Amino acid sequence: MSLTASVSERADAVRAAAPLVHCITNYVTVESCANAVLAAGASPIMSDEPDDVDDITSICGALVLNIGTLNKQTIAGMKVAGAKAAELGHPIVLDPVGAGASKLRTATACELLDTLPVALVRGNMSEIKALAGNAAATQGVDVNPSDAVCDEDDIAEAAVFARDFAAKAGCVVAITGPIDIVADATRAFAVRNGSPLQGRITGSGCMLSALCGAYAACAGDAMLEAALAAVVHMGAAGQEAEARMGDADGTGSYHTYLMDAISRATGASLAEAAAVAEVA
Numbered sequence: 138m139s140l141t142a143s144v145s146e147r148a149d150a151v152r153a154a155a156p157l158v159h160c161i162t163n164y165v166t167v168e169s170c171a172n173a174v175l176a177a178g179a180s181p182i183m184s185d186e187p188d189d190v191d192d193i194t195s196i197c198g199a200l201v202l203n204i205g206t207l208n209k210q211t212i213a214g215m216k217v218a219g220a221k222a223a224e225l226g227h228p229i230v231l232d233p234v235g236a237g238a239s240k241l242r243t244a245t246a247c248e249l250l251d252t253l254p255v256a257l258v259r260g261n262m263s264e265i266k267a268l269a270g271n272a273a274a275t276q277g278v279d280v281n282p283s284d285a286v287c288d289e290d291d292i293a294e295a296a297v298f299a300r301d302f303a304a305k306a307g308c309v310v311a312i313t314g315p316i317d318i319v320a321d322a323t324r325a326f327a328v329r330n331g332s333p334l335q336g337r338i339t340g341s342g343c344m345l346s347a348l349c350g351a352y353a354a355c356a357g358d359a360m361l362e363a364a365l366a367a368v369v370h371m372g373a374a375g376q377e378a379e380a381r382m383g384d385a386d387g388t389g390s391y392h393t394y395l396m397d398a399i400s401r402a403t404g405a406s407l408a409e410a411a412a413v414a415e416v417a
């Protein structure tokens with residue numbers, strides 16, 4: 138099957154299956170994440186209380202762990218939910234928000250990755266480098282340090298890094314930025330969808346990680362293809378939202394247009410928009 142046909146099939150599968158996605162996520166972008174999951178045709182449920190997450194994750198198809206505003210209670214909730222998801226064979230998506238920016242974030246993200254059967258890690262380059270032990274200097278969770286972003290010049294190097302990280306971590310990785318790299322241990326793909334405006338609002342990465350949960354719930358053994366489709370979905374929506382921007386529009390409108398575009402995307406529209414290429 139071609140890459141674009143696979144993206145199309147995955148997007149339609151999410152809308153057909155409407156999986157429940159358990160998100161333990163940050164309080165900055167939690168509503169955006171819930172709406173993004175709904176916009177992709179799935180259903181979100183947010184729960185971080187350790188005494189609640191066991192039951193909640195049991196009724197879901199995937200678990201998303203986002204450490205954006207981690208605290209002792211949410212970390213405990215992530216561990217209980219992660220253990221239950223592992224027991225049930227539910228895919229786990231990890232968003233290591235701000236890994237590298239503080240000791241607690243780096244240690245927590247690394248511990249979750251080491252102790253849980255994480256299926257997919259989605260983060261920006263500085264966060265993934267921090268997980269890989271290359272502690273890149275992070276400038277805050279909404280800013281990619283320019284030296285850590287993947288651009289046209291360093292795609293080949295980023296692909297090698299991504300495949301190596303995926304091999305060591307035993308999972309799929311989606312490293313986002315101006316160009317996204319999605320890889321498992323043997324194959325890496327560059328996704329040239331998206332808009333710089335996605336970096337001007339908070340939560341486009343968190344929303345993508347939540348979308349990854351919806352796609353992962355329907356992935357079966359095809360986690361790489363599912364991650365690629367989720368990344369294309371967010372990137373294509375980012376472009377469509379940018380195209381709608383008028384003279385009086387700013388980042389508030391962009392956020393709304395982005396949600397509109399996520400919700401309007403179909404398998405066919407994503408296949409048409411997908412700018413995906415394998416990187417040797």
Ligand SMILES: Nc1ncnc2c1ncn2[C@@H]1O[C@H](COP(=O)(O)OP(=O)(O)OP(=O)(O)O)[C@@H](O)[C@H]1O
Nearest residue numbers: 261278313314315331332333335336340341342343
């Ligand atoms: N300059 C850019 N050009 C094109 N697409 C971009 C750009 N910056 C970000 N994106 C897109 O925005 C989405 C989020 O990626 P990003 O790397 O900004 O996540 P993040 O750093 O985790 O964001 P946040 O922490 O705000 O949630 C991805 O779909 C990515 O492709």
Ligand SMILES: Cc1ncsc1CCO
Nearest residue numbers: 163165205206234278340
């Ligand atoms: C701004 C911010 N701070 C912690 S989480 C978050 C949302 C973007 O990741």
Ligand SMILES: [Mg+2]
Nearest residue numbers: 234278342343
């Ligand atoms: Mg982020």
